[in-house]
Amino acid sequence: MANLMDTHPSIHDLERRAKRRIPHFAWEYLDSGTGSEEARDLNLEAMRRVRLTPQMMKGLLQPDTTTELFGRSYTSPIGVAPVGLTGMIWPGADEALAQTAVSRNIPYVLSTVGTQSPETIGPIAGPNGWFQLYPPRDATIRDDLLERVQTAGFSALVVTADVPAASRRERQRKARIRMPPAIGPRLIFDSVRRPAWTIGVLQNGVPRFRTIEKYIDAASLKNAAGFVGANLGGTLSYDYLAEVRERWDGPIVVKGILDPDDAQRCVDTGADAVQVSNHGGRQLDGSIAAIDALPPIVERLNGSVPVLFDSGIRDGLDVARAIALGADFAFCGRAFMFGLAAFGETGAGHAYDVLQDGLVNVMHQTGCENLHQLRERVAPAR
Numbered sequence: 001m002a003n004l005m006d007t008h009p010s011i012h013d014l015e016r017r018a019k020r021r022i023p024h025f026a027w028e029y030l031d032s033g034t035g036s037e038e039a040r041d042l043n044l045e046a047m048r049r050v051r052l053t054p055q056m057m058k059g060l061l062q063p064d065t066t067t068e069l070f071g072r073s074y075t076s077p078i079g080v081a082p083v084g085l086t087g088m089i090w091p092g093a094d095e096a097l098a099q100t101a102v103s104r105n106i107p108y109v110l111s112t113v114g115t116q117s118p119e120t121i122g123p124i125a126g127p128n129g130w131f132q133l134y135p136p137r138d139a140t141i142r143d144d145l146l147e148r149v150q151t152a153g154f155s156a157l158v159v160t161a162d163v164p165a166a167s168r169r170e171r172q173r174k175a176r177i178r179m180p181p182a183i184g185p186r187l188i189f190d191s192v193r194r195p196a197w198t199i200g201v202l203q204n205g206v207p208r209f210r211t212i213e214k215y216i217d218a219a220s221l222k223n224a225a226g227f228v229g230a231n232l233g234g235t236l237s238y239d240y241l242a243e244v245r246e247r248w249d250g251p252i253v254v255k256g257i258l259d260p261d262d263a264q265r266c267v268d269t270g271a272d273a274v275q276v277s278n279h280g281g282r283q284l285d286g287s288i289a290a291i292d293a294l295p296p297i298v299e300r301l302n303g304s305v306p307v308l309f310d311s312g313i314r315d316g317l318d319v320a321r322a323i324a325l326g327a328d329f330a331f332c333g334r335a336f337m338f339g340l341a342a343f344g345e346t347g348a349g350h351a352y353d354v355l356q357d358g359l360v361n362v363m364h365q366t367g368c369e370n371l372h373q374l375r376e377r378v379a380p381a382r
């Protein structure tokens with residue numbers, strides 16, 4: 001078999017193949033932003049405006065990407081961001097991503113609305129597993145969920161702050177995404193044209209919200225997505241975060257922060273890190289680009305806690321850009337899912353290899369032996 005690094009050397013190559021291999025409704029869910037997708041596109045555009053000034057004649061360099069976070073050492077500052085409805089995008093996605101995280105020694109964040117449970121993913125991911133919480137309104141459900149996640153061995157909790165309400169997501173509406181998927185002529189038509197996806201579904205079973213179905217009564221299971229909308233999210237406040245802090249014995253990351261005052265308040269309430277993110281442009285179409293929100297937050301927090309970043313990373317250069325602007329770690333949502341949909345588990349690993357190879361190459365090109373030196377390579381804004 002040809003070497004994937006030659007045939008598909010970029011995330012964009014994986015993206016093109018992914019689109020051909022998954023049903024239309026799954027693609028619409030994965031690829032879309034919200035509104036006219038200005039925020040999603042701006043994330044990429046703004047990223048390109050971050051330029052680096054290389055330094056030459058450093059002799060033979062061996063760039064070191066090892067990154068310490070929350071007392072653990074990772075191969076590089078690249079992680080798998082939480083993605084919901086994972087098994088609808090690619091069957092067996094959660095297991096494959098957890099295995100990739102272990103083989104590459106990077107973090108994998110399992111979403112509350114992923115399609116596998118913490119009990120199944122915890123033993124696969126080991127301490128590379130982190131869990132993302134969409135805050136349940138019902139405190140009993142929340143506390144039970146936190147206990148299950150802790151027992152399953154997840155090493156960090158990511159509390160998503162940027163879904164105060166469901167976004168409009170027009171493309172997703174038009175694609176009639178349902179959870180569980182509604183079996184009708186459209187799905188059957190799509191499935192026939194996407195045989196690899198269909199065989200995967202037959203092997204793995206119809207995707208379900210396995211983490212939260214315990215809390216949904218049997219009558220409502222047919223509309224699990226409705227339960228999610230009505231019961232998860234819309235609740236998060238600093239008081240709620242403080243309650244989570246009391247109940248979770250381990251690092252807490254608050255994800256989806258764009259405002260320096262919010263970032264500071266999260267830290268004051270007990271967060272161990274904040275994740276600068278605009279949810280990949282899926283919530284507020286008029287949002288500031290995530291990469292533009294990063295420097296003011298780094299400045300405000302002034303090293304008191306690590307600053308994590310996501311939204312708009314499509315190659316190792318983007319990882320380097322985020323690190324150069326002060327992020328300690330960069331997470332990718334779509335990039336890993338493109339890899340998975342393009343080549344299954346091998347593709348998820350390949351997506352990581354593309355990002356990591358690109359990051360190391362940028363370090364060579366800019367004369368940086370360690371990640372910290374990238375910060376001195378940021379060129380002044382034009």
Ligand SMILES: Cc1cc2nc3c(=O)[nH]c(=O)nc-3n(C[C@H](O)[C@H](O)[C@H](O)COP(=O)(O)O)c2cc1C
Nearest residue numbers: 030081082083084111160279280311312332333334
């Ligand atoms: C298909 C899809 C589903 C997502 N589901 C979740 C989720 O369940 N929880 C969450 O906190 N973020 C979710 N996100 C946001 C990602 O964690 C991340 O913030 C975003 O993908 C980063 O942008 P990128 O796709 O440009 O890398 C999702 C993103 C995508 C693309």
